[in-house]
Amino acid sequence: xxMNASMxxxxxxxxxxxxxxxxxxxxxxxxxxxEDLHLNPVQVRKDLAMASHxxxxxxxxxxxTLIDDLERFLGFSNVSEAFLVGAGRxxxxxxxxxxxxxxxxxxxxxxxTDPTVQGFELAGKPVFPLEKLPDLARRMQMxxxxxxxxxxxxxxxxxxxxxxGIRAIWNFTSAHLTVPEGxxxxxxxxxxxxxxxxxxxxxxxxxxxxxxxxx
Amino acid sequence: xxMNASMxxxxxxxxxxxxxxxxxxxxxxxxxxxEDLHLNPVQVRKDLAMASHxxxxxxxxxxxTLIDDLERFLGFSNVSEAFLVGAGRxxxxxxxxxxxxxxxxxxxxxxxTDPTVQGFELAGKPVFPLEKLPDLARRMQMxxxxxxxxxxxxxxxxxxxxxxGIRAIWNFTSAHLTVPEGxxxxxxxxxxxxxxxxxxxxxxxxxxxxxxxxx
DNA sequence: AACATATCGATAAGATTTTATCGATAAACC
DNA sequence: GGTTTATCGATAAAATCTTATCGATATGTT
Numbered sequence: 001x002x003m004n005a006s007m008x009x010x011x012x013x014x015x016x017x018x019x020x021x022x023x024x025x026x027x028x029x030x031x032x033x034x035e036d037l038h039l040n041p042v043q044v045r046k047d048l049a050m051a052s053h054x055x056x057x058x059x060x061x062x063x064x065t066l067i068d069d070l071e072r073f074l075g076f077s078n079v080s081e082a083f084l085v086g087a088g089r090x091x092x093x094x095x096x097x098x099x100x101x102x103x104x105x106x107x108x109x110x111x112x113t114d115p116t117v118q119g120f121e122l123a124g125k126p127v128f129p130l131e132k133l134p135d136l137a138r139r140m141q142m143x144x145x146x147x148x149x150x151x152x153x154x155x156x157x158x159x160x161x162x163x164x165g166i167r168a169i170w171n172f173t174s175a176h177l178t179v180p181e182g183x184x185x186x187x188x189x190x191x192x193x194x195x196x197x198x199x200x201x202x203x204x205x206x207x208x209x210x211x212x213x214x215x
Numbered sequence: 216x217x218m219n220a221s222m223x224x225x226x227x228x229x230x231x232x233x234x235x236x237x238x239x240x241x242x243x244x245x246x247x248x249x250e251d252l253h254l255n256p257v258q259v260r261k262d263l264a265m266a267s268h269x270x271x272x273x274x275x276x277x278x279x280t281l282i283d284d285l286e287r288f289l290g291f292s293n294v295s296e297a298f299l300v301g302a303g304r305x306x307x308x309x310x311x312x313x314x315x316x317x318x319x320x321x322x323x324x325x326x327x328t329d330p331t332v333q334g335f336e337l338a339g340k341p342v343f344p345l346e347k348l349p350d351l352a353r354r355m356q357m358x359x360x361x362x363x364x365x366x367x368x369x370x371x372x373x374x375x376x377x378x379x380g381i382r383a384i385w386n387f388t389s390a391h392l393t394v395p396e397g398x399x400x401x402x403x404x405x406x407x408x409x410x411x412x413x414x415x416x417x418x419x420x421x422x423x424x425x426x427x428x429x430x
Numbered sequence: 431a432a433c434a435t436a437t438c439g440a441t442a443a444g445a446t447t448t449t450a451t452c453g454a455t456a457a458a459c460c
Numbered sequence: 461g462g463t464t465t466a467t468c469g470a471t472a473a474a475a476t477c478t479t480a481t482c483g484a485t486a487t488g489t490t
């Protein structure tokens with residue numbers, strides 16, 4: 001089954017469906033979703049089938065049920081807790097990012113080596129010295145770590161996370177992390193994303209130049 | 216050819232190769248890269264073949280040449296300029312994010328509706344009122360727009376970008392953007408990324424529970 | 431100089447993801 | 461009540477992406 005790729009699209013459906021619901025709709029068809037999100041309707045049905053079987057011929061999916069199913073499937077309905085390490089600009093942006101709540105993600109505390117932020121709160125969350133990470137993570141049974149430190153410190157901090165029993169690292173640095181078996185790393189690579197954008201843009205401009213140049 | 220997927224991996228190779236070079240290495244083999252980055256060596260060769268043909272039997276790739284080829288291919292060697300719209304926390308984090316320089320990305324100015332930041336500078340970049348976006352973008356021939364506004368404003372601002380002749384939108388909001396033909400949208404979806412992490416983590420924990428539970 | 435070895439790059443096979451086709455069915459209409 | 465229509469879900473085909481195999485070739489070794 002299309003596991004990974006579908007998974008990545010589900011949150012997009014969810015956001016879209018919530019908007020439709022707010023607009024007062026009661027049902028939605030894969031055809032309509034596909035049209036609005038510029039996807040293939042068959043793909044939409046397959047994706048949704050991972051999480052829900054509420055579709056009916058002629059009418060489509062009941063919006064409420066579909067949204068519930070998606071939220072449950074994505075685990076957005078039960079909150080997961082996380083620690084964030086690296087309270088720099090990006091880290092702070094994430095600490096204040098209120099849409100995490102909708103994903104069922106709650107950042108409980110931050111850690112940093114900078115003494116001028118230690119002991120204070122950011123977005124209502126305490127900032128501890130980095131040394132406290134392993135112990136606190138272990139005692140609070142933390143499973144998710146968000147990594148927003150400078151690239152050079154990334155590997156070292158990742159190891160601290162692992163030492164604290166953290167099992168999934170959301171890596172916002174551009175460093176490649178080497179971790180033991182049984183640890184999940186999810187890279188949020190802006191470089192990769194920008195490379196794709198860059199590439200698509202030049203393809204676009206190249207095409208236009210060609211079409212315009214050879215009439 | 217493996218276009219999209221390969222493209223997304225190239226920046227990772229580049230970052231890795233730069234580290235090896237700093238460590239004094241002169242050549243590198245696909246075998247070694249694959250080992251360190253936990254990839255398949257054939258895949259590494261295929262990916263690199265998109266950008267470079269400097270590989271030689273027995274020795275591998277000369278590091279300097281390979282890095283140059285990658286940077287040129289990714290367009291990181293010639294700077295692209297961008298406007299950023301939405302000088303909130305995330306926007307500011309990106310304005311101050313110094314690693315964009317390595318990607319050949321330079322943010323020239325920011326735009327916001329908040330009068331308390333207009334006219335000031337952030338990270339040395341001027342912040343203009345949003346209304347000025349289309350005109351300035353057009354006059355400066357800006358091609359890339361970075362979107363870090365609140366979700367509800369995303370579509371509206373995207374349209375302003377398009378009106379200003381911007382051709383590629385790097386969308387950090389969770390909104391789905393509807394844009395005309397010939398406009399590139401690159402989504403940086405934290406929701407998608409978190410969904411993947413969440414999914415992999417629960418699969419992991421589920422497996423362990425199962426294995427531990429049925430000895 | 432012959433031989434062994436590590437590596438690339440090409441080609442083929444396998445896996446995953448996307449798209450197409452089609453029968454079944456609920457709702458609307460006559 | 462029969463017919464038409466929009467839709468789902470299953471199955472099949474096509475496309476893309478990943479991994480395996482293998483010949484060719486630099487480099488080091490005997």
